[in-house]
Amino acid sequence: MLSIKNIHANIEGKEILKGINLEIKAGEVHAIMGPNGSGKSTLASVLAGREEYEVTEGEVTFLEKDLLELSTEDRAREGLFLAFQYPVEIPGVSTTNFIKAAVNEKRKYQGEEPLDAVAFLKIMKQKMALVEIDQSLLSRSINEGFSGGEKKRNEVFQMAMLEPKLAILDETDSGLDIDALRIVANGINKLRNENRAILLITHYQRLLDYIQPDYVHVLYNGKIVKSGTKELALELEDKGYDFITDEADLAASL
Amino acid sequence: MTNVNYFKDQFEQLQDSGPATAITELRTDGFDTFNKSGLPTYKLEEWKYTNISSLFDKEYQFANDAQAVQLSDIDAIRLAGYEQANELIFVNGRFIPALSTIRSAASQLIILTLEEALKGEYQELVKTHLGQSSIYLKDGIHALNTSFIQDGLFILIPKGQQLTQPVYIYHIADARQQNTLSQPRSLIFVEENAKLQLTETYTTLGTAESFTNEVLEVVVKENAFVEYYKIQHDGLNASQVGSTHIHQIGRSYVHTVVVSLNGGVIRNNLNLILDAAGNETHLYGLYLLKGKSHVDNHTLVDNKQPNCFSNQLYKGIAGDASTGVFSGRIIVQPDAQKTNAYQSNKNIILSDQATINTKPQLEIFADDVKCSHGCTVGQLDEEAMFYLRARGIPKEAAEVLLLEAYAADILVQIKPEPLRNHIAELIYEHLSIS
Structure with missing residues (x-):
């Protein structure tokens, strides 16, 4: 589904990603872990199409298309979804209207009729129950005055509504207490299926207690320095990042 | 200025067309001022960012053939809610009764031409209040309007009448044959405990240039309530100077919203004279500029008496090669203790070629007041x-x-x-x- 080959990316002339390779197939859940500043969020931003980042080398194929050639909105309409680490507050735009516009833009792109108000509300009710989000939040302006947990729940709700083929969850666990984390993780688990791939980006192992990944990769200094199964995450939790980063630094110095 | 001789001929013809009255006197004063001042140029501080005089190179003329405008022309421009509204039609600056529809009872809404009003029971009101805006607007373009007061309206909402049907004024400029100058002039009187909801809108027919130089004076008495809406959504060939002068002579409530979407060069003067203790006034503005539109909003709130409250919020967006200007002046006179006056102007610039000039001004001569002003210019988030x-x-x-x-x-x-x-x-x- 997603094939990343030797991606290098800069922001303001500084190289952050230094040759990343990653293959993700439908139905798989991959976790990318790594210390602060390793390039985790940059990878998410590059995949979603944030314009400040410049890709200097490499290629990304998403569902047989050259992802880097697509605009941000076309990537979304092709089925890529980014759950933001810091969801943006947008005063004056109602959450419901926004999600309806997004759903119908995607349908239009795929040659489907837009949903009418009744059909949209019906689907919305189902998905609200799925991610345990309250109607009152959705009638407010996008994320305006939402708590950290409410913002993250709203991201997962949008994911449920847009039914992406690939969901990238950028530090979705950050800033959540244990109850909020459980609710958000439950929502994500319910959205897991054999046609959908999920890329979890996280600093901590605790999210992976709730969402069991098929593969774990460690990103350090702009490169994936180690890949493994979920046991790798447990090992990291146990020994800290040092046991991998020291090894990587040593390898780089030789 | 190319039109001077034309204006002189037209002025003399107009003055000779009827007997001397208070209006002919006003016109004479106006024309004297116009001759002395000429059209405003960049050199005047109040006109620093808006060039009106060069527009007059286009040699606008007065158009007298109002018959050319049909009811069907008006159907195309009606504002929502018109079925319940009193619709007053001005063509080329003159009130046209045949095209207008008055739905309110004569006991609720009195509508006369200024000339008629000067002959009857309202003559003292007209003599006292018509032309009061000249105290604040001393430039030549304002004087040009005064020089040609003709077929304007006197509108009065009598004491205690809460007018439920709004008043819609449609200003139509017929620029199908020539570059047209329209100069509507009206005086509105809202009596004690009366209520008025007034909306003005502007339409140019045809593709030649139009210039509308409007002066509207509104007098508001004790416990009266006025809502005023101005909608500017005309062609790029349509320029205008629109002056609205609202004089709150009794403790009253005024609420104004000015929305500018399309147009050529637009200058709005909005004056609120708070001339009774406890007046309350709200001024809102929105300008969404594209192409080469130029919109200049000048507001003035003159606090003359104690305990007045005013709040202003003007928001603008400037795209393409457009220009937005906001100049907001608040004066607090020595007697106006306990004034609360607030002002805010916010702007978003969408392109490198767009310009915003914003200038808040506070002049405070009393010592116990609360005033604030602020302006921002930013980009889309x-x-x-x-x-x-x-x-x-x-x-x-x-x-x-x-x-x-x-x-x-x-x-x-x-x-x-x-x-x-x-x-x-x-x-x-x-x-x-x-």
């Missing part, structure tokens, strides 16, 4: 744009969503629902067409 686009909303649609949200807090100040919905649609269309 890029994070918000990315968020919307990352959900599949195309760039253009995302921009419209954000700009609509930005305009929303002015839009809600248009209180009548049909009118508000109508303006919301105009805004959406205006923002959607690039």
